[in-house]
Amino acid sequence: MTPEVFNFDLTVERLLLKDVLRAVLHSILFHRVFGNVRPREVDFMDLTYVAIEDAGIDKAVEEKIPAFLKTIDASRNQRGQLAVMFYEKRTRKAWFSKSEEEVCWEQWIITFTILRPNNERDRNQARMRTERQVADFLMDIVQIVNDRKDHIPPITNNDPNPFPFQITVPSVNDTWGSMFKRMLTDNSSSSGP
16 A cells, blocks of 8 residues: 655744644644544634644644754754654454554655744745745645545544554654655654554
């Protein structure tokens, strides 16, 4: 099974990056964590996005933000990526045993280009650009989740979140390819609730 992949590029002022990451991650998770969820509205800039009221999801998001900021601040090229991956739990049968495996069915890969404006005029332009791109991204998410449903596996259990997720940030020394390979072989290290 080949996962459905959604790629996005966002240009963000460094001072807004933490809040943009929070908006991006919570928005994706809100639309892909199936089950009984409590929504909460979050205001950011002149935008409002919806997040899930859940301590486990908040923790998963808040743990990845500093890791991403560290990667960005350590890199010289001012670009960084993160991925949100969703998995289906499947039972794999062998001759005399059964085991559970997680198969990725959807990936959201977001590439960030970081702006570091030198003056107030450039900062205002960067802020307006960031706000416009985040608004477009939020609308794109809604469009995708409404139009692209055929790849979502059937829900076959009563778990509050039947599809575990993983938020992955490459370390400073990782390439995207090596990090992606590691994600596929070790998908239990940072799975969400």
